[in-house]
Amino acid sequence: MGLAENQLSSDLIEDWVRSNPEASICTLEGVGKFKDVANFQDYHGLLEFRHAVAKFMSRGRGGKVTFDPDRVVMSGGPTGANELIVFCLANPGDAFLLPSPYYPANDRDLQWRTGAQIIPVHCNSSNGFKITREALERSYAQAQESNINVKGVLLTNPSNPLGTILDRDTLKSIVSFVTDNNIHLVIDEIYAATVFAAPEFVSVSEILQEMDDTTCNPDLIHIVYSLSKDLGMPGFRVGIVYSFNDDVVSCARKMSSFGLVSTQTQHLLAAMLSDDVFVERFLAESRSLGRRHGVFTKGLEELGIGCLKSNAGLYFWMDLRKLLEEETFEAEMVLWKVIINEVKLNVSPGSSFHCVEPGWFRVCFANMDDETVHVALKRIRAFVRKKEVGPVKRKRFMDNLNLRLSFSSLRYDESVMLSPHIMVSPHSPLVRART
Numbered sequence: 001m002g003l004a005e006n007q008l009s010s011d012l013i014e015d016w017v018r019s020n021p022e023a024s025i026c027t028l029e030g031v032g033k034f035k036d037v038a039n040f041q042d043y044h045g046l047l048e049f050r051h052a053v054a055k056f057m058s059r060g061r062g063g064k065v066t067f068d069p070d071r072v073v074m075s076g077g078p079t080g081a082n083e084l085i086v087f088c089l090a091n092p093g094d095a096f097l098l099p100s101p102y103y104p105a106n107d108r109d110l111q112w113r114t115g116a117q118i119i120p121v122h123c124n125s126s127n128g129f130k131i132t133r134e135a136l137e138r139s140y141a142q143a144q145e146s147n148i149n150v151k152g153v154l155l156t157n158p159s160n161p162l163g164t165i166l167d168r169d170t171l172k173s174i175v176s177f178v179t180d181n182n183i184h185l186v187i188d189e190i191y192a193a194t195v196f197a198a199p200e201f202v203s204v205s206e207i208l209q210e211m212d213d214t215t216c217n218p219d220l221i222h223i224v225y226s227l228s229k230d231l232g233m234p235g236f237r238v239g240i241v242y243s244f245n246d247d248v249v250s251c252a253r254k255m256s257s258f259g260l261v262s263t264q265t266q267h268l269l270a271a272m273l274s275d276d277v278f279v280e281r282f283l284a285e286s287r288s289l290g291r292r293h294g295v296f297t298k299g300l301e302e303l304g305i306g307c308l309k310s311n312a313g314l315y316f317w318m319d320l321r322k323l324l325e326e327e328t329f330e331a332e333m334v335l336w337k338v339i340i341n342e343v344k345l346n347v348s349p350g351s352s353f354h355c356v357e358p359g360w361f362r363v364c365f366a367n368m369d370d371e372t373v374h375v376a377l378k379r380i381r382a383f384v385r386k387k388e389v390g391p392v393k394r395k396r397f398m399d400n401l402n403l404r405l406s407f408s409s410l411r412y413d414e415s416v417m418l419s420p421h422i423m424v425s426p427h428s429p430l431v432r433a434r435t
Helices: 010-019 031-038 047-060 077-089 133-145 168-181 204-210 246-258 263-273 276-284 286-301 329-343 370-387 391-404 411-418 429-434
Strands: 072-076 095-100 117-122 150-156 184-188 221-226 238-243 315-319 360-364
Touching (some): 047 263, 072 077, 077 221, 077 238, 133 168, 204 221, 238 246, 286 315, 286 370
Parallel strands (some): 095 150
16 A cells, blocks of 8 residues: 555556556567567657657547657656656756655666756645645745756656646646746646546646746746556656757657666557557546546545545655654654554555644555455554554553554654665665765
């Protein structure tokens, strides 16, 4: 429950692979293409792959926009794509405004090698953690007062960890903000096709079509995409940078040689994403995300546990504030350790996402089978009932637990335990090893 992977539709992909063995050069049916695929290829990537990705991006956004294959730049997964665009836009010391709560590994992906820095724009539950132009303007002004050069705004839409989407008016206000200040806007849309309920997803590419040149400068707009979440293929390491700026496309293309997608992967995915019947069927299966989300959140609601209203992503934002012994991040870490060690659930504490309010947790729901969901709810149910004992017994329970658990105030070092795949310290482990 700590890893955002979509395994609910993997059976559709497996069925397609079995029915299309010629798509792989590692089969009798497809080995005839081995030499062509195995030979050196242009850094632009296979033309059929870029066409297929551009078409899939359009389909995943309801066919409301089209994407130019010549602007599709490959990278090694969304991690590589995010780092690539920061390398293109910023010098060491430059900063990006990033609304919190945000994906913990952004501290690593965007800062370690680029030398750029993140300025969190803190959002809170009073308005559902929504980002506003006013909040961006305050953070931008504070950065300028500190002589920090802000190069842009970074957003994830749909949000990780909130599972919410940006509405059309909010997107327009943010595009106007970056245009007015001549800074960049990078929007990570890797969860675009995971929207399972209204309102529908709005891509920033749609906004560009609706705004005029006085309020929107397309040269400042860039999209990060991937097949890791929408298609449930994180192991294939397919990341995409799509920029409306010719110079950025050119720069990114040259730098992409440090993290290309293997030609064998491109060959397979070009065939898969060009199959209109498969793509339509796969995208329709986003409804299964809605069903799973409903099972979890309704089960929690019956226990008196609330969640932020959401309609996208592979996770939800669970509110356990009422279970804290006190409204502090130290109390959140104590509660998290109880959930990990006693309840045996791997959920992620809000502090690791730079949330300013203690007591929120991210719960991933799409990387397990139905039986595991029922086991998880059963464990949560038992835990909540235990917390409902009288105050004296509850205090004794917590005191005994704290004797067994060593507590550290270093929240972000602790959050390395969130997942074996995530390291959230802003400092390189190589640097740490030398000190």
